[in-house]
Amino acid sequence: MNDSAEQPTYNYLTAGDTVKSWLLTVDHKRIGVLYLIAMTCFFLVGGTAAGLFRLELATHNPDVLSNDTYNKLFTMHGIIMVFFFLIPAVPGVLGNFLVPLMIGAKDVAFPRLNLASWYIYMLGGSFTLLAVLLGGIDTGWTFYTPYSSVYADSNVILAGTGVFITGFSSILTGLNFIVTIHKMRAPGMTWMRLPLFIWAQYATSIINILGTPVIAITLLLVVFERAFGFGIFDPARGGDPVLYQHLFWFYSHPAVYIMILPGFGVVSEVLACCSRKRIYGYEFVAFSSLAIAAIGFFVWGHHMFTSSQSEYAALIFSVLTYLVGIPTAIKIFNWTATLYKGSIELSAPMIYTLGFIGLFLVGGLTGLFLATMAVNVHLHDTYFVVAHFHYVMVGGMMMAWLAGLHFWWPKMFGKMYNEFWARIGAVVIFFGFNFTFFPQFIAGYMGMPRRYHVYAPEYQPFQMLSTTGAFFMGIGLLICMVTLISSLFKKGYCGRNPFKATGLEWNQAASPPNTHNFTAPVVVDVEAYDYTDERIYQDA
Amino acid sequence: MSHASSDTEHKPYQQHHFESMQQQTQATLLGIWLFMAQEILFFGGMFAAYTVYRILYPQAWAMGAASQNVWLGMTNTIVLIGSSVSIVMAVHEARHNQKMKVLKWFAITLLLGSVFFGIKSIEYGGKWDHQMVPGLNWNDHHALETINHHLAEDAQIAELPKGIQLYYSLYFAMTGMHALHMVIGFGLAFWIMGKTAKGCFNEEYYPHIEYFGLYWHFVDVVWIFLFPLLYLI
Numbered sequence: 001m002n003d004s005a006e007q008p009t010y011n012y013l014t015a016g017d018t019v020k021s022w023l024l025t026v027d028h029k030r031i032g033v034l035y036l037i038a039m040t041c042f043f044l045v046g047g048t049a050a051g052l053f054r055l056e057l058a059t060h061n062p063d064v065l066s067n068d069t070y071n072k073l074f075t076m077h078g079i080i081m082v083f084f085f086l087i088p089a090v091p092g093v094l095g096n097f098l099v100p101l102m103i104g105a106k107d108v109a110f111p112r113l114n115l116a117s118w119y120i121y122m123l124g125g126s127f128t129l130l131a132v133l134l135g136g137i138d139t140g141w142t143f144y145t146p147y148s149s150v151y152a153d154s155n156v157i158l159a160g161t162g163v164f165i166t167g168f169s170s171i172l173t174g175l176n177f178i179v180t181i182h183k184m185r186a187p188g189m190t191w192m193r194l195p196l197f198i199w200a201q202y203a204t205s206i207i208n209i210l211g212t213p214v215i216a217i218t219l220l221l222v223v224f225e226r227a228f229g230f231g232i233f234d235p236a237r238g239g240d241p242v243l244y245q246h247l248f249w250f251y252s253h254p255a256v257y258i259m260i261l262p263g264f265g266v267v268s269e270v271l272a273c274c275s276r277k278r279i280y281g282y283e284f285v286a287f288s289s290l291a292i293a294a295i296g297f298f299v300w301g302h303h304m305f306t307s308s309q310s311e312y313a314a315l316i317f318s319v320l321t322y323l324v325g326i327p328t329a330i331k332i333f334n335w336t337a338t339l340y341k342g343s344i345e346l347s348a349p350m351i352y353t354l355g356f357i358g359l360f361l362v363g364g365l366t367g368l369f370l371a372t373m374a375v376n377v378h379l380h381d382t383y384f385v386v387a388h389f390h391y392v393m394v395g396g397m398m399m400a401w402l403a404g405l406h407f408w409w410p411k412m413f414g415k416m417y418n419e420f421w422a423r424i425g426a427v428v429i430f431f432g433f434n435f436t437f438f439p440q441f442i443a444g445y446m447g448m449p450r451r452y453h454v455y456a457p458e459y460q461p462f463q464m465l466s467t468t469g470a471f472f473m474g475i476g477l478l479i480c481m482v483t484l485i486s487s488l489f490k491k492g493y494c495g496r497n498p499f500k501a502t503g504l505e506w507n508q509a510a511s512p513p514n515t516h517n518f519t520a521p522v523v524v525d526v527e528a529y530d531y532t533d534e535r536i537y538q539d540a
Numbered sequence: 541m542s543h544a545s546s547d548t549e550h551k552p553y554q555q556h557h558f559e560s561m562q563q564q565t566q567a568t569l570l571g572i573w574l575f576m577a578q579e580i581l582f583f584g585g586m587f588a589a590y591t592v593y594r595i596l597y598p599q600a601w602a603m604g605a606a607s608q609n610v611w612l613g614m615t616n617t618i619v620l621i622g623s624s625v626s627i628v629m630a631v632h633e634a635r636h637n638q639k640m641k642v643l644k645w646f647a648i649t650l651l652l653g654s655v656f657f658g659i660k661s662i663e664y665g666g667k668w669d670h671q672m673v674p675g676l677n678w679n680d681h682h683a684l685e686t687i688n689h690h691l692a693e694d695a696q697i698a699e700l701p702k703g704i705q706l707y708y709s710l711y712f713a714m715t716g717m718h719a720l721h722m723v724i725g726f727g728l729a730f731w732i733m734g735k736t737a738k739g740c741f742n743e744e745y746y747p748h749i750e751y752f753g754l755y756w757h758f759v760d761v762v763w764i765f766l767f768p769l770l771y772l773i
Binding site: 105106107109110111171175176178179180182183184209210211212213214216217218221224225228229230231232237238239240243246247250 | 556557558563566567568570571574575577578579581582583584585586588589592593596597600674675676702703705706709710712713717
């Protein structure tokens with residue numbers, strides 16, 4: 001241990017301080033930081049929208065927003081959070097930063113393509129924000145036809161184009177990661193020695209490449225339909241809106257795994273480090289990511305049980321949906337088994353991670369309720385569904401994202417945040433989240449439909465609890481942001497490996513790493529998560 | 541910063557983040573194939589829509605195909621296959637570092653591509669003139685007249701089959717997206733011809749030419765699916 005070591009003066013952050021050196025960088029670490037900044041802005045926009053309509057929903061009467069504005073706000077919240085935060089957050093920020101570092105490469109396989117992906121993301125984001133500024137869009141994030149293609153009187157073309165463009169950012173990032181993981185591993189870094197974060201990124205990238213193009217062409221057809229009147233999904237000319245739903249969910253269900261799989265990767269890393277143990281059943285956790293990616297492509301019909309989809313198709317989709325529960329349960333069981341007799345340290349990333357496991361479990365199990373056709377018919381389009389996917393997306397993915405951000409923050413910036421306040425932030429977010437979304441399960445079960453601006457008075461207590469919870473979640477996120485950002489102005493240096501974690505990024509690269517990542521050639525001679533290895537306890 | 545540049549094997553066209561030329565070649569090749577995979581899924585969305593609507597509206601699809609000029613489509617198919625042959629020749633010459641011959645075969649490829657565009661624009665123009673572009677100038681009366689014009693005396697139809705506009709929407713979407721890929725191919729071809737002329741390639745380093753060949757074949761294969769699906773069956 002040598003905490004008094006000086007921070008290396010030359011690193012990727014100090015390699016250039018002009019704006020140009022950032023905007024034209026091909027360094028995967030700097031691109032990760034670019035994503036971090038952009039994505040945080042989108043997150044704040046999407047979160048503000050949520051805050052506003054949560055305020056409106058506190059009472060059953062219309063108070064703050066007109067129904068039109070309400071529709072536009074929940075649409076904007078959905079589009080921005082799904083396409084500009086949940087999907088790119090972990091791959092764009094942590095994936096870009098960590099994939100080459102974790103496998104012992106100097107950069108991703110295609111550095112310039114990587115920078116292009118960020119610009120594509122920003123271009124798509126600009127289109128979407130322009131749609132918002134020019135009056136918004138009110139179709140819901142799903143762009144269901146024929147409302148979106150024929151009837152909606154809002155900026156569908158702009159927002160659809162924005163999402164279409166952003167899709168290529170995901171596709172190209174996925175392509176880059178797959179090639180990097182296949183071809184750029186350091187000598188000795190075999191597949192079975194890869195950190196589970198890499199396995200998760202790999203599985204995510206497969207979905208990105210095979211799923212995203214389908215929504216791209218689907219949204220393009222909707223844009224054509226609006227712009228030129230093509231009529232491919234227009235019932236008046238024989239078009240089938242249910243076909244749109246099939247094409248949309250063929251991507252958008254796997255997209256749920258694009259959002260959550262990288263989170264699984266983060267959880268595996270943090271859990272191993274903070275219980276000082278190798279992940280129990282490494283191979284099972286690794287391959288369950290691929291299994292989720294594969295099965296995830298064959299379950300999309302469970303979003304359409306109440307559409308005109310055939311009953312037999314629905315039956316098969318229901319059974320296949322249960323199958324996803326198997327690899328997911330393997331992960332949860334193996335993580336729990338890793339904790340058993342581990343030396344658990346409740347640091348801030350670990351609190352987020354344990355929160356993740358609990359909340360994701362609730363989200364996953366209620367997913368099985370919804371996969372049951374008879375239950376689904378009752379719960380379809382109610383707040384139960386809203387609560388379910390927020391437990392997965394926010395309780396799961398956002399918690400994992402914050403766990404990862406705290407865990408690798410010292411590696412990214414060379415500074416350690418205030419641990420006390422980081423823990424406070426984690427706990428406040430955890431409780432705030434549960435207060436926000438747990439009441440929605442009950443309201444939904446009682447029959448409250450989603451996306452309503454004015455609702456029956458008997459649901460008001462649940463909505464009031466939700467709004468109060470959202471307020472606390474906002475406070476928690478504020479504490480978290482202030483804690484992280486203020487750490488950047490601290491004097492001290494966090495050391496190379498403050499968490500005493502395994503992995504090349506901790507043990508062979510400085511904090512922050514230099515531009516070419518490693519100063520000496522990397523050769524891997526240990527298995528993943530070998531917490532008995534003496535070398536991780538020696539700081540450089 | 542020094543980064544292992546003492547390596548005497550380090551070729552000028554090896555990018556610094558790769559350890560060896562072999563690694564660079566394998567990585568870029570895998571990247572191209574993954575790109576093709578996403579392209580297949582991109583077109584796949586439209587092929588799925590085609591399949592669903594074809595099953596829903598067999599009559600419309602039969603009439604739609606009947607109203608196409610098979611000979612123009614056939615000629616375009618042959619022209620595109622010819623351009624695939626010529627790009628194979630370009631790759632072959634690149635392997636022997638025959639700069640001028642590479643440029644010649646690229647020029648022939650682009651020429652054949654232009655013939656394709658010429659014929660395509662005749663077809664599009666005809667549909668525009670007959671007011672058969674859904675959304676923009678569709679006219680039931682003219683569409684019926686045009687389709688009947690292509691049908692035998694005893695097979696004339698009195699009214700348009702349901703879903704006929706869907707056939708034409710998909711026809712324009714699919715062939716239009718294919719044409720867009722060819723336009724992008726033209727852009728890439730000019731860029732690579734410029735690099736060839738400047739002498740950026742030699743017998744062991746010509747990845748841009750080889751990968752352009754793969755891309756061009758892919759675009760060709762898409763057309764080979766589109767032609768029977770839209771003109772013949």
